[in-house]
Amino acid sequence: MSTIVFLHAHPDDEASGTGGTMRLAADAGHRVICVYATNGDHGTVPTDLREGETVVDRRRTEADGSAVALGTARVAWLGYADSGMTGWEQNSHEQSFHGSDTDEAARRVAAVLDEEDADVLVGYDWHGGYGHPDHVKVHHVAHRAAELAARRPRELEATLNRDHMRRMFEAAKEAGMAEEDADWDPDAPADDGNPVGTPEAELHWHVDVRPVLAAKRAALSAHASQEDVGWMLGMPEEQFAAAFGDEWFIEPGREPGLTHTHPLAP
Structure with missing residues (x-):
């Protein structure tokens, strides 16, 4: 059995992005670790905070709940502040992850890699x-951490399948289910000016996570204080399965070709 470390930017990214893959790995007997780069302090402020409780406190508690749903064996925190979206003043905050020294952040991740x-x-x-x-910072820190680890791990990159998104959107339009978002274009510039996700031809792994979709949904539910999670959970079951039933990964250095199985399957 293997030990797999997932490095995520914010609490709740693990649930929406790789939750199914994590649950499937845990169910197969692998040890799953989740490392959060930031404390999520710029997320939605819950209206029901208890006296003395902060947004960071709540999000750590929610992350623990998500870990239970996904079978995560350990949760670790790098301790950086949420940097906000491109151009926000938080980008330059002295404790922001975006502005952190890459080697320093990578050493913190490498320490977890070595411990595990x-x-x-x-x-x-x-x-x-x-x-x-x-x-974006996660990408650079993860690769540098792999270089710094005492034993270099196999590296995977979680992503989105741009072509799959386009197909799903076109199907929704044909079914009359996308009228409000009729002008949405997956090839249009996203937050940094690049299109969302990765072309299918550049992907290596497709994981169908529908068998554990209830666990993925439960992990998202653990982060219920967050506004974005609210609209995800508000989707009808069929729509939720279409949006979150597939997870995609790149494996740097691997020969081209998409394989439809868990990257740790026998």
């Missing part, structure tokens, strides 16, 4: 899926 003698490290694609500064 990790076999696999999962980060993000080169533009973090949609260009969020913290997601």
Whole structure:
């Protein structure tokens, strides 16, 4: 069995992005670790905070709940502040992850890799899926951490399949289900000016996570304080399965070709 470390930018990214892959790996007997780069302090402020409770406190508690749903064996925090979206003043905050020294952040991740003698490290694609500064930083920090680890782990990059998104959107339009978003274009510039996700021809792994979709939904539910999570959970079951039933990964250095199985399947 393997030990897999998932490096995520913010609490709740693990649930929406790789939650199914994490649950499937845990169910197969692998040790799953989730490392959060930031504390999510610029997320939605819950209206029901208890006296003395902060947004960071709540998001850490929610992350623990998500870990239970996904079978995560350990949750670790790098301790950086959420950098906000491209151009926000938080980008330059002295404790922001986006503005952190890459080697210093990578050493913190490498310490977890060494403590766990990790076999696999999962980060993000080169533009973090949609260009969020913290997601882009995850890409660089993950690869540097792999270089610094005592035993270099196998590296995977979580991403989105741009072609799959386009197909799903076109199907929704034909079914009359996308009238409000009729002008949406997956090839249009996202937060950093690049299109969302990765072309299918550049992907290596497709994981069908529908068998554990209830666990993925439960992990999202654990982050219920967040506005974005609210609209995800508000989707009808069929729509939720279409949007979140597939997870995609790049494996740097692997020969081209998409394989439809878990990257750790026998």
